[in-house]
Amino acid sequence: MKTRILLSASALALVAGTAASIAMDYRGGNSAFGDWHGDTPGLMRKIEAGDVAKPGATPSAANRSKVVPRPADAQIKTMPGFTVSDFATGLEGARVIRIAPNGDVFVSQSMPSGSVTVLRPSKDGKVESKETFVTGLTRAYGIAFYPPGPNPKYVYIGMEGKVVRLPYKNGDMKATGPAEDIVTDLKIGGGHWTRDVSFTPDGKLMYVAVGSGSNIAEEMSPRPADLKAWEKAPHSLGSTWGAKEEWRANVLTYTPDGKNKQVYAAGIRNCSGLTVQPGTGTVFCATNERDLLGDNTPPDYVTSVKKGGYYGWPWYYIGANEDTRPDGGARPDLKGKAIVPDVLLQPHSAPLGLSFNPGGMFPAEWKGDAFVAMHGSWNRSLHTGYKIVRLPFKNNKATGEYQDFVLGFTAPSGEENVWGRPVDTQFMHDGSLLFSDDANGVIYRVTYSKDKVAAAEDTGAKKN
Amino acid sequence: MRPFICAALALAVVGFAADARAADALDGTLATCWSCHGVEGASNDHTLPILWGQKAKYIEKQIRDFREGDREDQIMSSMASSIKKDDISRAASLIAAKAWPKTQAVAAAAPDSIEACKGCHGSDLTGGESPEGPAPRLAGQFAEYLTAQMEAFAHGDRRNQKTMQAMMKSLKPDERAGLAAYLAGL
Missing domain, CATH: 1.10.760.10 (Cytochrome c-like domain)
Structure with a gap:
């Protein structure tokens, strides 16, 4: 199904704004799938569980993107009324962004330095000063302020094998004490190294996202003799086992002192972006699903995460679709028990970070919507992802749709090239949106002005 | 391309x-x-x-x-x-067990620093042993790959060989590129 709405407006770009007509499409069913060639700001998609292609129905390719410097004439594309500009450059390996209560912007630079950098914004949205908060934390990734609220005492950082914390008070741009080990038993290996961290609104529990140790659990030790017993606390329904996969493909909870480890949810292959929804306290994950089943199988996803919920990995995906590859045999007992995620995304898009729009700048009806950064594909014949998308929410629940919002990083000179790989999104106190790019080490800022939409409509009317 | x-x-x-x-x-x-x-x-x-x-x-x-x-x-x-x-x-x-393929790479001059490689990678640079484990064949490998790996060691993006990290860090980018060109042409 395809409806077409024509909006007459200006495409505001990084370098120069040019008046143009933006075609706003809605695509569902098979037409929702595709590569970057079909991306357009404003295009809305909805992928549903019934649309998922069978393994092997589409080809499977290894198609690594090649990062090139940002071209001099680079044009970021976005929707009418929005402007994308550089907030900070020269931040090699920029990954997770978090905003401190005082508005300072914390950015993890996972590789090679393992740093967290603090950028202090000026009133007009530029960087006024910059400091290294901490460095030398291997693969520093997730950042969380604790306790939640206006006066945090610590900054927690998820990194290789560990969660550490450093002393913090509002206004600090350099850590005033050394990193203290809080959790030291996070598993490493298998390529899934991002460790995002967040707290419940009451500060009583810490969430830690730990991706799987492999693509599809090709190797697990013999299964526990009594699976029912295995799936009781501290594990949960669908928990994997063995040296490589126990405590993985999980959202874990700990108390803030790093004790009382529990599986909060299982079967989430690689929750690279973990966020607590403001107002509801619901945990959300942006998840990278499995490789090597074809260009359009299976969808990546963003979902609310239920305590004790099982999301399919490794035995099932997107509900009851079975994967026969895991080591140690099938799990018919789990059939029908895997929760279908809230928002299904184009397979292999690699959604990483997500954040919720607190309101204040973007269109009023977008308050509460989620914005997701897609790092972009490798396991696809033609690249997909490499963009920021908007996930509409109604009454705090995702509608299941998603909309192309910021894009244009692909193929500046040749299909294999990209000049931006979005990693995380985060709203500043003024309601503008920051997103990070670890390809060329940039933090971009997206602002919105109603006047610009009106001006563009004027121009359009005159032309017509 | x-x-x-x-x-x-x-x-x-x-x-x-x-x-x-x-x-x-x-x-x-x-x-x-x-x-x-x-x-x-x-x-x-x-x-x-x-x-x-x-x-x-x-x-x-x-x-x-x-x-x-x-x-x-x-x-x-x-x-x-x-x-x-x-x-x-x-x-x-x-x-x-398969035969190493011959590439189109042309011979390039040997930089002085090549001598330091031979201790582990073998006198003919076809691989050997180091105190940290097996050292790969470098002779005839693609220059683009070699350069990328040397850069990765130098900048800490590749960390599975401590000696290589230290050695590559001690070289300038054009010295690493010179080594790669020479090795590719062997």
Whole structure:
């Protein structure tokens, strides 16, 4: 199904704004799938569980993107009324962004330095000063302020094998004490190294996202003799086992002192972006699903995460679709028990970070919507992802749709090239949106002005 | 430049999934390797290394490092984790037993710093042993791949060999490029 709405407006770009007509499409069913060639700001998609292609129905390719410097004439594309500009450059390996209560912007630079950098914004949205908060934390990734609220005492950082914390008070741009080990038993290996961290609104529990140790659990030790017993606390329904996969493909909870480890949810292959929804306290994950089943199988996803919920990995995906590859045999007992995620995304898009729009700048009806950064594909014949998308929410629940919002990083000179790989999104106190790019080490800022939409409509009317 | 895509994964993977425990499962696994690394041992994409004829122990260590996360690469982590633990050694031997392919690279002058490589990589630079484990064949490898790896060691992006990290850090970018050009032309 395809409806077409024509909006007459200006495409505001990084370098120069040019008046143009933006075609706003809605695509569902098979037409929702595709590569970057079909991306357009404003295009809305909805992928549903019934649309998922069978393994092997589409080809499977290894198609690594090649990062090139940002071209001099680079044009970021976005929707009418929005402007994308550089907030900070020269931040090699920029990954997770978090905003401190005082508005300072914390950015993890996972590789090679393992740093967290603090950028202090000026009133007009530029960087006024910059400091290294901490460095030398291997693969520093997730950042969380604790306790939640206006006066945090610590900054927690998820990194290789560990969660550490450093002393913090509002206004600090350099850590005033050394990193203290809080959790030291996070598993490493298998390529899934991002460790995002967040707290419940009451500060009583810490969430830690730990991706799987492999693509599809090709190797697990013999299964526990009594699976029912295995799936009781501290594990949960669908928990994997063995040296490589126990405590993985999980959202874990700990108390803030790093004790009382529990599986909060299982079967989430690689929750690279973990966020607590403001107002509801619901945990959300942006998840990278499995490789090597074809260009359009299976969808990546963003979902609310239920305590004790099982999301399919490794035995099932997107509900009851079975994967026969895991080591140690099938799990018919789990059939029908895997929760279908809230928002299904184009397979292999690699959604990483997500954040919720607190309101204040973007269109009023977008308050509460989620914005997701897609790092972009490798396991696809033609690249997909490499963009920021908007996930509409109604009454705090995702509608299941998603909309192309910021894009244009692909193929500046040749299909294999990209000049931006979005990693995380985060709203500043003024309601503008920051997103990070670890390809060329940039933090971009997206602002919105109603006047610009009106001006563009004027121009359009005159032309017509 | 044409995009480089290894598009033959589907068949190999479907075959592997359907018959993972059959005696010839390893052929399916290796076919997946060739789909990117070249059906005649050398890829058209020179950022990917030549594997055929590489030292078996070195290949084995790299597969294990990719699996364990000691060496990081999005694609290779997924690929290496799809090889059964008991098959790694045999897969490495099968790859090592093939003939090293000849490339089109032209001979380049030997930089002075090449002498320091020979202690571990062998006097003819076709691989050897180091105190930290097996050292790969460098002679005839693609210059693009060698340069990328030397840069990765220098900047800490590749961390599975401490001596290489220190040695590459001590060189300037043009010295690393000079070494790569010489090694590729051997």
